[in-house]
Amino acid sequence: MLLILDAQASPETIEALKDRLARMGLVPHAAGHDGAAIGLVEIMDAKTRAELAKLPGVRKLVPMPEPYRLANRAFHPQPTLVRVGSAEIGGRAVVLMAGPCAVESRAHIFEMARLVKAAGIPILRGGAYKPRTSPYAFQGLGEQGLAFLKEAGEAHDLAVVSEVMDASQIPAITEHVDLIQVGARNMQNFSLLAALGKLNKPVLLKRGLSATLQEWLMAAEYVMAGGNEQVILCERGIRTFETATRNTFDVSAVPVLREMTHLPIIVDPSHAIGVRDKVIPLARAGIAAGADGAIVEFHTCPEEALSDGPQALYPEQLTQLVRELDGIARAIGRELS
Amino acid sequence: MLLILDAQASPETIEALKDRLARMGLVPHAAGHDGAAIGLVEIMDAKTRAELAKLPGVRKLVPMPEPYRLANRAFHPQPTLVRVGSAEIGGRAVVLMAGPCAVESRAHIFEMARLVKAAGIPILRGGAYKPRTSPYAFQGLGEQGLAFLKEAGEAHDLAVVSEVMDASQIPAITEHVDLIQVGARNMQNFSLLAALGKLNKPVLLKRGLSATLQEWLMAAEYVMAGGNEQVILCERGIRTFETATRNTFDVSAVPVLREMTHLPIIVDPSHAIGVRDKVIPLARAGIAAGADGAIVEFHTCPEEALSDGPQALYPEQLTQLVRELDGIARAIGRELS
């Protein structure tokens, strides 16, 4: 529900209104352009709505048809900017994140960090807790991997991002990374989302394999409802009948989400297509469609990667990627950060 | 990998073989008809395979192309029977489970239990931790709900099943229920699956909305790899382009899984179709296709249910369901338990 405020109302009237709302058990959120409205996320009955409509300072009530509230562009017309290290995601600059699928060793992640920095990319990725479809496959280095990642990032002045799989890993992940990733398979792990909502740390929320855009925004809403509004959405391919493209990279999601939400949107072409040679064209497509950034996997020696080698770019392809994405960004009035 | 045993080998040879495997770090599993083979789940290199082929008592090695091992019918040709209270699931008898979507109050779940018992159904369902797509919706009664469910089950001599959403809920759920449900959205919550693998309590594993049969069996494998082999699979509809049927109830999964795995398979028509009037035809279809049972939602007053009212059967429809399913079961040489 949006309470559109009376433009003539005094600051005192608005304060009194907020107090009144609080006494009704409602939490007022700043909404609309320049605070022209108060947003309420609670589900209300008709009597409460009638009462609200008559409060001093309220010009009219605008119901929100969508079930996502805090994530809704109607609540928050300006784009949200999420700061991760030196980068700001969601603004004019296009932000890249790159690194290996998994942190494999201290030496390796340091070498990867060096290459990321050399390519001019501000954020290093690396998985420590790995959600693998087989219980018999490499499951990541765990907290040790997080520590290597953090060290490597600090050594090269890079922010770092890594995935959390379970609420029990939150203390460790919070201590080591700048951006916490929720993987596609956990997009509707509501217990985990609620726990992340209590942190003061940005969350990179990947789209579930068969999540609708609305379900995805509802997952973001779970995090935001807890008080953490620093959520970045990441399109990584959806599951369809077509297997020749591995997943189907849903590039349409970028402009459609832009209208639905104020949250930043990035793309992950590596997991979408799963084949090195197609990662660059898809990254270009994502930025051309208006994404705020991209996260890609690369590896010094993809053939020996402990996971997902076939989708990792070679180091020299990373350079090509940066160059081409910068050209695309400039063609639509943006630029690489 | 299957080690097919030499039929002439003495019990001592087999014992020595198992010891040797253990010293190699491998865990021997009984496999094949009447223990005619030893199954190994570990991923091995060529050298280890060559060594195994030469061990006394081994007639030949049969590689398993599928990544699921313990769940594989090749490992365990006989159907697995899972006992839940007085019922045995996976045998000739078809087993039903029924109850409300959510435990709503002590009095209500007692009344529901009475009706379940009167219909001749051995297992009572009721959600206490509810995975809801909106953070603002009713989230279930939690541990209090589990306690009511357990009491109601005991009062009417029914086994009970309820859903777990997170590893932190495992102590409470284990104490109160006979069968632990993993919901569709958590089918690839690998942390949760691994934790359930350490219990000695049956698990009802629902299929993820866009999980392939193989991914589903890999999720079962996660539980089984921890030592808990009491897994029941539950088809509950997959996500497709068609929305007029809510989800698409994948009845083909029943006979196809039968060939892939020895685990019992039941169906959940209520969540698949989401509309009361279509639940009975789909339950019939599931049993006709060979499912070992069905789980359905009903409610004394669906119009007032706290969640999923439109898909809940009326109490009198439950009676019709039992009668028709028994007729279908008998037409294919089975019967209701």
Added chain:
Amino acid sequence: MLLILDAQASPETIEALKDRLARMGLVPHAAGHDGAAIGLVEIMDAKTRAELAKLPGVRKLVPMPEPYRLANRAFHPQPTLVRVGSAEIGGRAVVLMAGPCAVESRAHIFEMARLVKAAGIPILRGGAYKPRTSPYAFQGLGEQGLAFLKEAGEAHDLAVVSEVMDASQIPAITEHVDLIQVGARNMQNFSLLAALGKLNKPVLLKRGLSATLQEWLMAAEYVMAGGNEQVILCERGIRTFETATRNTFDVSAVPVLREMTHLPIIVDPSHAIGVRDKVIPLARAGIAAGADGAIVEFHTCPEEALSDGPQALYPEQLTQLVRELDGIARAIGRELS
């Protein structure tokens, strides 16, 4: 649009009303229970609607939200019965159709017809025009195949069904078969559908691989709008992310369509699953869900079939199928014709 008639109106008033409609360029269709309404399929403007509401004999106007009209259950509440040879499809009896994928030779289709008759099945299938995904594969015997099929049907007193691929084949198909099949790939070949609408011969309309139920009914509407209301719908599996079941047999479509339309609904488990051993369980599921019949492929020697051998039942399985389907049908108050 439905014009609900005034129950007190005299037959003369109703006749005058129909004349008036005709002069307005509208075609009145009998609709509602016992002709209690007149259905109009035309798209109308507000002025025409207002005029209609005031005509003598009209009690009220009921708009139809669905774009399908003649196929709509609201238009025609009683189930439509379609007669094919001695069988009536859409009534209490469940009707089977069986035969080879393709007519292969005169002798073979005669032998197949003998087996169909012996199994007590009233309708023989056999393809003569084969829609093959490869231009280099066997394309069917064409008109010669149709002639063999017709002869074999006559010799064994069976009705026959075969597929048409193109309007240019209509004269030949009309001359030789009792039921004209439209394949899944032609479900939205609107030119073909319109041409079939001008015939007085029943049409078996298979569902397109990714057709929604509404699009399917709109395809039926194309045939019916031309004047041919003898349309039978056939569910044959839809395309989804799951390939382990070949297509996904959408058994939910049966009860959902029942509510949307008065047309008969049958199932084709052979093309849905594509594997012999799973055809019988799926046929049972379809009948258990309420289908009016099933069409299955069988072959005297599936290993040598010119097309789709792996999905063809062996002759002895046909006998098992008939027996089990009869049991299922009886369990829900129906029986095999």
Added chain:
Amino acid sequence: MLLILDAQASPETIEALKDRLARMGLVPHAAGHDGAAIGLVEIMDAKTRAELAKLPGVRKLVPMPEPYRLANRAFHPQPTLVRVGSAEIGGRAVVLMAGPCAVESRAHIFEMARLVKAAGIPILRGGAYKPRTSPYAFQGLGEQGLAFLKEAGEAHDLAVVSEVMDASQIPAITEHVDLIQVGARNMQNFSLLAALGKLNKPVLLKRGLSATLQEWLMAAEYVMAGGNEQVILCERGIRTFETATRNTFDVSAVPVLREMTHLPIIVDPSHAIGVRDKVIPLARAGIAAGADGAIVEFHTCPEEALSDGPQALYPEQLTQLVRELDGIARAIGRELS
């Protein structure tokens, strides 16, 4: 099958080889780089293959695992260029096509042609035979519409493209257009494809709503097998579970097809997304992914369009589209034609 030729073989030997193949009933196609191989599309038995391997001039046989042959990049490593009017599709230049969904009147299509020309676009689109899901909707102006389109194209020196729905429309369409479109719903209308294979006129083959890339290439193969190798593929969105993006624009298809086939690939963002404001971002994504062109709908007054108004760009948006696509093309070393 590819016959790799002996690099030392004399022209006479190669001629003799081709004669021999022809006497065996095989049609030799030039294949490989610079005619280094002979391609054969026929399905062959082992005996024939053995015989081929021994023929003078043959170095070795390379089987083709894919069922598409003439469309296969292995057959024809160089990209195919298709000329439509003054434009060449499949080369370095990116080619646009634009116009209304349907030809609505002579005056309107002339005005549209003028705007297309002014925007620097070389090809005018306009539907005359319209495949509509409802038999009661506007079905297009038919042959009259084709005549208007042709006139408008000639008046403004534009090539024209329009859709054919049925083999009976081929004479009219061939007479009036430079490029014949096959719509998504007819992608597997094999009778129509075979008929188009006999023409000497380029074919724009849209992808079916649920066609795999391989099925799409097999549809192209149907046309090519008849002798018409001028086929352009057009991605226009596939059907998935997500409806918020109307269809799902499968941008991954562009780079994946590039590896599979030598045929040109363009994109149709208008039908994919169905909403004006998102057409430009998706067109940009398609070109950024490497497409050879795009076809878009626009209209002088979309609000009054006889079909698909909501997806038609305004004329001023067409100018923006051209500018942005040129920038994108240049960023990847191409340019607009």
